[in-house]
Amino acid sequence: MTEPVRTLVVHCPDWPLTALGVAPSDPVVVFTAGRVVAASVAARAVGVVEGQSRRPAQAMCPEAIVLERDEVLEARRFEPVAAALSDITPWVEVQRPGTCAFGVRGPFRLFGSEESLVGSTTATAMEALDDTLGTGAHPGCRIGVADGPFAAGLASRFAAGNALVVPTGGTPAFLAPLPVEALERPDLADVLVRLGLTTLGSLAGLPVTDVAGRFGSEGLVAQRLAAGLDGRQLHVVNQPPDLAVGMDMDPPVDRIEQVAFAARSLAELFQDALAQRGLACTCVAVEAETGHGERLVRRWRDEGPIGAVALVDQVRWQLEGWLHDSPAVRPSSGLVRLDLIPEEVVKAGSRQVGFWGGTTAADERAGRALSKVAVMLGPGSVRVPEWRGGRDTAERFALVPFPKEPVDGLVGGSTGLLSPSTDGPPWPGMLPSPAPAAVHSEPIAVEVVDADGRPVLVDGRGVVSSEPAWVFQGSEAGFGVASWVGPWPTDERWWDPLRHRRRASMQVVSDDGMARLLVQEGGCWKVVATYD
Amino acid sequence: MADPEPFDDLPPEERPTPESTTLSPIRPVPTLAEVTRLVRPTTLAAEQVLPVLPALVDLVPDGLRRGSSLGISGPGARSLTMALMARATSVGSWATVVGDPDLGMVAAAEAGVALERLAVVAPPEPTAWGDVVAALVGSIDLVVVAPHHRVGAATVRRLMARARERGSVLIRIGDGPWPERFDLTLAVVDTSWEGHGDGNGRLQLRRVEVLATGRRASFRESRVVMMLPSPDGSPAPLKQSDSG
Numbered sequence: 001m002t003e004p005v006r007t008l009v010v011h012c013p014d015w016p017l018t019a020l021g022v023a024p025s026d027p028v029v030v031f032t033a034g035r036v037v038a039a040s041v042a043a044r045a046v047g048v049v050e051g052q053s054r055r056p057a058q059a060m061c062p063e064a065i066v067l068e069r070d071e072v073l074e075a076r077r078f079e080p081v082a083a084a085l086s087d088i089t090p091w092v093e094v095q096r097p098g099t100c101a102f103g104v105r106g107p108f109r110l111f112g113s114e115e116s117l118v119g120s121t122t123a124t125a126m127e128a129l130d131d132t133l134g135t136g137a138h139p140g141c142r143i144g145v146a147d148g149p150f151a152a153g154l155a156s157r158f159a160a161g162n163a164l165v166v167p168t169g170g171t172p173a174f175l176a177p178l179p180v181e182a183l184e185r186p187d188l189a190d191v192l193v194r195l196g197l198t199t200l201g202s203l204a205g206l207p208v209t210d211v212a213g214r215f216g217s218e219g220l221v222a223q224r225l226a227a228g229l230d231g232r233q234l235h236v237v238n239q240p241p242d243l244a245v246g247m248d249m250d251p252p253v254d255r256i257e258q259v260a261f262a263a264r265s266l267a268e269l270f271q272d273a274l275a276q277r278g279l280a281c282t283c284v285a286v287e288a289e290t291g292h293g294e295r296l297v298r299r300w301r302d303e304g305p306i307g308a309v310a311l312v313d314q315v316r317w318q319l320e321g322w323l324h325d326s327p328a329v330r331p332s333s334g335l336v337r338l339d340l341i342p343e344e345v346v347k348a349g350s351r352q353v354g355f356w357g358g359t360t361a362a363d364e365r366a367g368r369a370l371s372k373v374a375v376m377l378g379p380g381s382v383r384v385p386e387w388r389g390g391r392d393t394a395e396r397f398a399l400v401p402f403p404k405e406p407v408d409g410l411v412g413g414s415t416g417l418l419s420p421s422t423d424g425p426p427w428p429g430m431l432p433s434p435a436p437a438a439v440h441s442e443p444i445a446v447e448v449v450d451a452d453g454r455p456v457l458v459d460g461r462g463v464v465s466s467e468p469a470w471v472f473q474g475s476e477a478g479f480g481v482a483s484w485v486g487p488w489p490t491d492e493r494w495w496d497p498l499r500h501r502r503r504a505s506m507q508v509v510s511d512d513g514m515a516r517l518l519v520q521e522g523g524c525w526k527v528v529a530t531y532d
Numbered sequence: 533m534a535d536p537e538p539f540d541d542l543p544p545e546e547r548p549t550p551e552s553t554t555l556s557p558i559r560p561v562p563t564l565a566e567v568t569r570l571v572r573p574t575t576l577a578a579e580q581v582l583p584v585l586p587a588l589v590d591l592v593p594d595g596l597r598r599g600s601s602l603g604i605s606g607p608g609a610r611s612l613t614m615a616l617m618a619r620a621t622s623v624g625s626w627a628t629v630v631g632d633p634d635l636g637m638v639a640a641a642e643a644g645v646a647l648e649r650l651a652v653v654a655p656p657e658p659t660a661w662g663d664v665v666a667a668l669v670g671s672i673d674l675v676v677v678a679p680h681h682r683v684g685a686a687t688v689r690r691l692m693a694r695a696r697e698r699g700s701v702l703i704r705i706g707d708g709p710w711p712e713r714f715d716l717t718l719a720v721v722d723t724s725w726e727g728h729g730d731g732n733g734r735l736q737l738r739r740v741e742v743l744a745t746g747r748r749a750s751f752r753e754s755r756v757v758m759m760l761p762s763p764d765g766s767p768a769p770l771k772q773s774d775s776g
Contacts, residue, residue, distance in 0.1 A: 362673070363649075366626035369671030370651050373664050381654040385637045385647045397637035399652055432734065434761035435638035437610040485728040485735065507735050513723045514607050515735055529636065531725070531735065532610040 004148035004230045006104040006168065008117070010085065010125055011156035012078070012141045014038050015098025019074040020067055024139050029057055032069040039064075072317060074098065077132055079321025081141075082298060083329070084128035088121060093283065093299045097317070099156075101149055118143050118163045131326075147171040148230030154182055171228035176201025183222050188215065200226035209379075212371040216364055243277070244341040245270045252291045252334025256320050259288075259335060263315040267308040270340045280305030283344035286315050288322070291333035296322050299343060311340065370402055391430040391490065393517075393529055394439045431488070431505065436517055436529035443526035447472045448518065458504040458520050462489035471508065471518070471525075479510040487520070507531075582620040582673060582701060585644060587767040590756045591718065591744050596620065596674075599696035601712070602703045606720030608740050609705045610635060611643065611760050615767040616703070617674055618644030625673035630665055631655035632678040632705065642765025655680055662687040670698035678705045685711035717745045720760075727763070736763045739770065 012018060016038040022028045027042040036057050039048040047060045058064065074097035082100055085092045089107045094100045104114065111117040125141045144155025146166035151174060155164040158178075166174045175182075178200050180189045197203050203211075204227035211219045224230065247266050253259055274281055283301040300306070300314045315338070323330065374382040383399035390396045448456045450466040457465045464487060472478035486506035493499045503521045505528075510516070515531035581595035596602070596616065604612050610632070617627045622644060629635050630653040641647055651672075656664045658681040668675045669691055688711050695702050704710060721743050727736025740760045745753050762768035 362624055362626060365671045366628075366649070366651075369668055370628070370653075372667045373653055376660065376664055376667065377654060377656055381656075383652050383654075385640075385650060385652075387647075393636060393638045397641070397647070399633075399637070402651060433642055433763065434735070434737070434765040435636055435642055437608075437614065437636045437639040438634045439636040439638075441633050483725075483728055485733055507728065509725050509728070509735075512607070513725070515725050515738075531738070532608060 004151070004171065004228065006108075006145070006147055007101055007149045007152040008104050008121065009095075009099065009101045009144045009149065009152040009156040010081075010121060010141050011144065011153070012081070012098045012125075012129070013139055014040065015074060015078065016069055018133065018138045019077040019097070020070060021133070021137065022065075022067075023137060027061055027064040028067060029061065029064045030067050030069050037069055071097065071313075072320060075317030076321040076324060079298075079318065080132045080325065080329070081125055081128040083296075084124050085121065088117075088124060090297075091299070093301050095149075095153075095301055099153070101152065104145060114145060114165055118145065118165060122162055146174065147228060148225075150225045150230040151175055151228055154178060172201075172204065175226060175228050176204065180226075183225060185218065185222060188218060188222055191215075204228075207375075209371050209375045213368055213375070216367065243270075243273055243279075243345070244339060245273060246287075246337060246339035248337050249335055252336045254323065254334035256316065256323055259319050259323075259338070260312060260316045262338060263312050264308075266338060266340055267311040267315070270311065270342075271308045274342065274345065279342075279345040281342040281345050282306065283342070284311060284314070285339075285341040285343050286318050287337075287339040287341060288319055288335050289337040289339075290331040291336045292331070294331045294333075296331075301344075315340075374402055391492070393431065393435050431517070434531070436515075437532040438530040440528060440530070443519070443528045444473060446478070446518070446525050446527055448520075448525045456525075457523065458487045458489065458506075462487055462504060464506075468506075468508065471510070471516075471527075473527075479512065479514075482509050482511045482513075484508045580699060582625055583623060584616060585619045585767060587758060587769050588615060590769070591742055591754070591758075592616075592716065596701045597715070598673075598699035598701060599692075600701055600715040601692055601695070602701065603710060603714035603717045604703060604705050604719075605707045605717075607723050608720040608738065608760055611639065611738075611767075612718060612720060612740075612742065613676055613703060613705055614640045614643040614645055615760060617650075617676070618646075618766075620674055621646040621649045625649065626651070626671075627674035627676065628653055628668050628672045629676045630661075630668065630678070631680060632676070639761070639765060643761065644766055662690065665691055665702075666694060669695045669700045669702060672700060674701050674703065676703045676705060679708070682709060683711065688712045713747050715747050719743045719745075721755075737761065 014024070016030045017028055017040050020028075020030065022040055024041045026040055027046075028040040029036055029043050029048055030038040031054060034054050036048060036050050036052045036054075039050065039057075043061045043064050048057045048064070058066070078094070078097040082092055082094050085100065085102070089102045091106065092100050092102045104117065107117055108114065111120060121143055122141065129138050129141065140162070142156045142159040143163035144152045144157070144159055144166075145163070146152040146155045147168065148171065151166060151171045155166050155174065158164060176199060179198060180192045180200060180203060182200065183189060192198070192203060197206075203223055206223065208220070208223065211223045215222070245266055247262060249262060253262065270281075282305055283299060284306055285297055285299045287295065287297045289295045296318070298318045300318075306314075319335070370382050380401045382402040384402050385397040386400045388396060388398045448468045449470050449472065450456050451469040452466075454466060456468045459465065468481045468484050470478055470480055484506055487504040488506075489502070489504045492501040492503075501521070503519050505517060505519045508516050508518055516527050517529040517531070519526050519528045580598045582598065583595050584592050602616075604616075614635075617640075621627050626649045627645070628651045633652060633654060635652060637647060640650065653664065653668070661679060661681070661683065665675060665677060675695075691702060692712065694700075704714070719742065720740050722741040724739050725735050725737075726739065727733050737759045738761060739757065741755060741757050743753070743755050757770050759768045759770055
């Protein structure tokens with residue numbers, strides 16, 4: 001499990017209102033599909049809340065100006081802010097118009113301290129907001145810094161003044177008193193409140209197995225978020241590059257409708273390429289290049305997989321902002337190339353924060369039964385295999401305790417199960433297939449002797465001193481060696497004095513037909529595996 | 533106080549309309565055969581089977597019948613169990629091994645077991661064994677047990693009743709006593725490794741002979757010779773030319 005990444009979130013409060021040019025003092029309510037999505041400070045003061053339907057909102061605040069939401073405008077107005085923040089770090093991710101995030105680690109080195117980073121970010125964002133919307137026509141921005149994007153987002157939301165910096169390691173304490181509604185999972189929050197678990201701290205304090213048994217995968221994810229263990233990476237760059245799709249446009253296009261038209265076919269190609277590999281994309285970089293070599297890259301992230309339609313919207317928002325910007329920033333020529341690059345992919349059919357990447361009813365049922373057994377027998381009694389790699393049959397898979405920490409499901413990540421024969425790197429010196437069916441968790445010490453009763457040893461050149469004839473286990477009766485193969489010496493990590501291992505392995509078939517894998521290390525023989 | 537409406541608690545679409553409450557005299561009377569067809573469950577749990585690899589079709593021609601019990605014994609019992617689990621786990625069934633922490637995961641992967649649907653449970657105390665296995669039977673399709681103690685007959689009957697009801701397969705590895713008869717017993721009776729000599733070569737394949745005996749009268753005892761494992765680790769049928 002990855003450590004929570006220290007994250008900075010820039011949040012512009014009431015962005016749907018700000019983007020429409022509403023001053024905070026005007027009573028304005030923004031609707032979409034008959035529900036309040038944003039209400040100005042004046043409207044909230046008389047009791048209008050988000051999610052309310054149109055009639056009660058208008059009854060509470062009859063003088064309110066009612067506006068429809070304009071997401072294109074929101075994205076276009078936010079684009080200059082995101083562009084300005086790219087001067088601080090190139091890894092700015094737009095979570096949605098009005099909110100963007102980036103990892104603290106990189107720019108931290110440049111600015112030296114989090115205070116100066118927060119100061120510069122605020123100044124940059126405010127300047128961009130002033131330029132776009134006019135000084136005083138916006139409520140500014142809030143900045144939150146915490147361990148993990150989830151906590152940082154909440155910190156920005158709850159920042160009393162301009163910024164809230166949660167000290168390193170203080171994230172669980174910051175999250176503990178917040179209400180469970182902050183998880184933005186209304187159904188789950190509803191149940192939790194009825195069970196008396198009103199704060200994130202009370203959810204975080206429950207035993208993991210109980211949460212898994214009662215709420216399944218969603219509960220585990222929520223609990224990890226509540227405990228401040230948000231292992232989500234902000235960006236992952238080691239993705240297979242062949243999943244990126246791009247298209248050249250000749251003649252260059254400069255109208256947004258044309259770009260959107262081109263983006264639609266490109267988005268379908270992109271989705272097809274991912275779907276063929278059973279993947280879905282949760283973070284995509286949209287890269288556009290003009291005839292004069294100007295480039296604009298923007299990253300978009302969604303909690304779940306990004307669909308083709310959403311992808312077209314994002315391309316449209318991003319480029320609309322760019323193409324309609326002030327003449328100084330606007331590209332001087334039409335677009336000649338558009339690329340869609342998946343920055344983070346997950347297994348399809350699972351959300352980014354999945355549970356073994358599985359969502360079938362059988363998986364959930366099995367998960368519950370195994371959680372129940374884990375409760376009965378104590379932690380660590382139920383284990384599931386995890387691919388690790390290695391030359392040793394005992395090393396290649398580790399058995400890790402269940403319930404496993406929910407994994408990001410990142411393909412190629414340390415937690416993804418990969419088939420050993422196809423995806424693993426080569427391990428020279430590894431014993432070839434077939435592998436032994438029983439790998440002894442505690443190797444059995446044995447003595448190997450030749451026909452005359454002398455101990456058999458393997459010398460530094462990997463040659464046996466004499467032919468093995470008998471194997472004895474302590475004082476007990478042993479077995480006769482019918483045939484044997486080897487020895488194969490391995491000299492592992494010779495550069496590391498602490499982990500250096502020098503061994504010789506040998507396959508021995510006993511006279512009853514059972515084959516065993518024997519390893520000599522430091523002059524002692526052990527049965528490490530049986531070909532049962 | 534007014535009488536409450538009788539169907540107030542139902543959503544409007546489920547409230548009976550006044551017409552439907554009166555008997556319609558011209559409704560056709562169904563035949564007995566139709567009634568039987570209507571009331572029969574679509575599939576009985578016992579009729580369903582878990583699939584097995586093509587290499588094992590000779591051994592278990594119909595696949596692993598849900599709700600049945602299997603006993604696997606002899607040298608190579610673990611390999612045979614992995615081979616039986618391979619196909620079912622790769623099509624979505626879960627498998628759990630209780631009491632055999634030494635099961636080789638690399639060998640399981642080579643045999644074709646989908647490791648993402650495999651869990652290993654540490655050997656429980658004899659007193660808790662029945663409850664632990666009962667918690668798994670019913671939720672996990674393939675429950676493999678290797679008990680280190682003598683299991684009581686009542687426990688096994690309870691487990692098998694649950695397995696029949698919920699459609700799980702209980703597989704027991706090992707040669708020790710078992711209070712009930714298995715629906716199917718697979719015993720590896722003869723093994724020989726090939727590919728090695730004194731000091732050279734390597735273990736490449738194992739030729740095994742498996743004896744299958746069933747409890748049902750319709751089951752014919754059969755002997756199957758196969759490669760378990762074949763050089764790539766998976767079970768494979770032995771070609772006629774190889775068996776000589």
